[in-house]
Amino acid sequence: MQKTEGEESKAENEEVKQVTLMTSDGVKMKVEISIVYEMEIVRSFIEVNDADHSVPFPLPNVSSHTLDLIIELVKNEYDDEFMKTFSHDELKEVLVAANYLNMKTLLDFIATAIANLLEKKSVEFIRNFFNIVNDFTPEEEAEIRKTNEWVFQDLDED
Amino acid sequence: MNVLPSCCYLQNLPEELIENILFRVPIKYLLQLKLVCKSLNSLISHPKFAKHHLRSSATLRLVSSVHGQNNLQIFSINSLFQNLSGPLRSCTITGHNLILGSCNGILCLCDIVQCHITLFNPSTTLSSPAFPTDLSPGEVYRTFHGFGYDHVNEKYKVLLVRRILTETVTKVYTFGEKRSIRVVENSQLYPLPSGRLGKCVSGTLNWMTPKLGPNDSVNEWVILSFNLVTETFGEMMLPDGNSNNICKPMINLVHNCLCVCFFDRKKACWCVWVMKEYGVEDSWTNLMMISGFVIDGLPCIRNELCSCIGCPALDPLYVSEDGMALFKTTSCRLLLYNPNDGTLNCVRVRGDIWSYHESLVSPSS
Numbered sequence: 001m002q003k004t005e006g007e008e009s010k011a012e013n014e015e016v017k018q019v020t021l022m023t024s025d026g027v028k029m030k031v032e033i034s035i036v037y038e039m040e041i042v043r044s045f046i047e048v049n050d051a052d053h054s055v056p057f058p059l060p061n062v063s064s065h066t067l068d069l070i071i072e073l074v075k076n077e078y079d080d081e082f083m084k085t086f087s088h089d090e091l092k093e094v095l096v097a098a099n100y101l102n103m104k105t106l107l108d109f110i111a112t113a114i115a116n117l118l119e120k121k122s123v124e125f126i127r128n129f130f131n132i133v134n135d136f137t138p139e140e141e142a143e144i145r146k147t148n149e150w151v152f153q154d155l156d157e158d
Numbered sequence: 159m160n161v162l163p164s165c166c167y168l169q170n171l172p173e174e175l176i177e178n179i180l181f182r183v184p185i186k187y188l189l190q191l192k193l194v195c196k197s198l199n200s201l202i203s204h205p206k207f208a209k210h211h212l213r214s215s216a217t218l219r220l221v222s223s224v225h226g227q228n229n230l231q232i233f234s235i236n237s238l239f240q241n242l243s244g245p246l247r248s249c250t251i252t253g254h255n256l257i258l259g260s261c262n263g264i265l266c267l268c269d270i271v272q273c274h275i276t277l278f279n280p281s282t283t284l285s286s287p288a289f290p291t292d293l294s295p296g297e298v299y300r301t302f303h304g305f306g307y308d309h310v311n312e313k314y315k316v317l318l319v320r321r322i323l324t325e326t327v328t329k330v331y332t333f334g335e336k337r338s339i340r341v342v343e344n345s346q347l348y349p350l351p352s353g354r355l356g357k358c359v360s361g362t363l364n365w366m367t368p369k370l371g372p373n374d375s376v377n378e379w380v381i382l383s384f385n386l387v388t389e390t391f392g393e394m395m396l397p398d399g400n401s402n403n404i405c406k407p408m409i410n411l412v413h414n415c416l417c418v419c420f421f422d423r424k425k426a427c428w429c430v431w432v433m434k435e436y437g438v439e440d441s442w443t444n445l446m447m448i449s450g451f452v453i454d455g456l457p458c459i460r461n462e463l464c465s466c467i468g469c470p471a472l473d474p475l476y477v478s479e480d481g482m483a484l485f486k487t488t489s490c491r492l493l494l495y496n497p498n499d500g501t502l503n504c505v506r507v508r509g510d511i512w513s514y515h516e517s518l519v520s521p522s523s
Contacts, residue, residue, distance in 0.1 A: 095175055096172075096175065099172075099174075099175055107178070111175075111179050115181075115182035115183045118183060118191075119183060119184065119187050123191070123193045126194050130171065130194070131170070132198070135195050136195070136199075141193060144193055145193070148189045148192065150247065150249065150283055151190055
């Protein structure tokens with residue numbers, strides 16, 4: 001009897017501690033409430049509406065793949081090594097999602113990671129990363145190089 | 159169901175997110191990114207971006223200028239702590255200059271011979287047009303002065319206080335498209351020669367200043383402040399009450415707050431305090447107390463001998479999160495303090511040393 005009670009209360013707790021989120025590709029995902037609470041957009045909704053956690057909360061701008069990555073990142077306490085396995089697109093997806101979900105710590109973490117990735121990379125690499133096409137004429141490019149001359153002489157490694 | 163491939167949102171990241179990333183990129187690489195495309199170039203070149211960048215993530219650097227040389231040496235604070243004392247780079251300036259102040263990543267230079275003042279951003283190497291003054295050659299060494307930003311009128315201003323025989327003249331030089339010079343009311347107090355460089359915080363300039371008693375002896379130390387918005391002088395109390403114990407006080411900025419460092423005779427240690435909220439005397443917070451330190455190459459500093467002639471005052475330049483501190487001494491040396499073992503290591507850096515934030519702020523704005 002005692003055992004059953006214990007299992008029941010454990011099951012209840014798990015029920016309370018999870019929130020169902022519905023991703024852009026229609027996947028319903030049960031997410032621990034501690035993780036959901038980092039998502040200000042969901043948290044404020046839950047707190048204001050005292051909502052039924054079993055009704056999926058729609059996230060029309062976040063794919064299930066991105067949400068998976070976010071959950072793993074939060075679970076791993078923002079592990080750099082794990083994040084280094086992300087493709088460029090994944091990094092950008094997580095950035096956009098962190099902004100949409102209003103996850104301050106994650107946004108900070110991912111924006112810093114991208115900044116570190118871009119540092120010391122060639123201009124061409126940056127263009128590829130942001131999907132940007134060079135729209136300068138050679139003359140305009142020379143002008144920019146001239147006005148910021150010291151930047152293009154590789155002196156400091158700091 | 160309407161399912162977009164996830165990468166479709168990313169063809170163009172929203173500008174606010176691109177900005178959020180760029181704020182975290184050091185200036186040097188940021189300036190390289192101007193070559194990426196026109197829109198990134200105009201984003202990085204925009205004065206608003208420069209302001210946001212300065213507020214969110216500017217790197218603190220040191221700059222030194224040696225009398226008689228027309229270049230500035232730039233130092234990385236991290237490298238100094240790793241015993242790499244060489245400069246990161248140097249930048250050439252015209253003329254022989256004295257640094258009058260540092261604010262928002264901009265240095266104010268006074269040409270000793272031509273007697274004009276110029277604003278110079280060492281991160282972008284851009285300068286403002288020169289602003290002539292009525293100083294005579296070399297006179298700037300005898301003035302008390304300060305350089306700072308009036309955030310209400312969005313103008314850079316230089317205060318020059320001259321003493322000609324018994325007469326004192328106080329003038330404010332305002333930079334900008336329409337620059338102006340205004341004579342303002344004199345201060346009743348006058349800093350000592352070693353403390354004549356004002357430090358700018360929250361639209362004010364600040365000097366450590368003695369109040370003299372009978373026989374011109376120092377009765378009390380106060381902070382003389384000049385409000386750059388109203389262009390008037392004021393006074394503030396030092397922390398920790400009894401200023402009789404205060405010896406060799408210096409004033410500077412740490413974490414963008416006013417910071418004072420002095421030797422406390424009674425406690426027999428150096429005390430570093432920051433004023434967390436400018437102008438609020440209750441917000442003075444003790445940052446560190448340094449006593450019984452081990453000296454490398456500076457046998458003259460012993461606590462009990464703090465008032466000896468050879469012992470320099472400690473001018474606080476930087477304090478890290480974990481209590482590593484960097485002081486400038488009056489004798490052109492830098493002292494690195496390590497709280498873990500209480501050691502003070504000496505680094506020789508020639509010339510007059512200032513700290514500044516790497517910023518994109520235009521000196522002509």
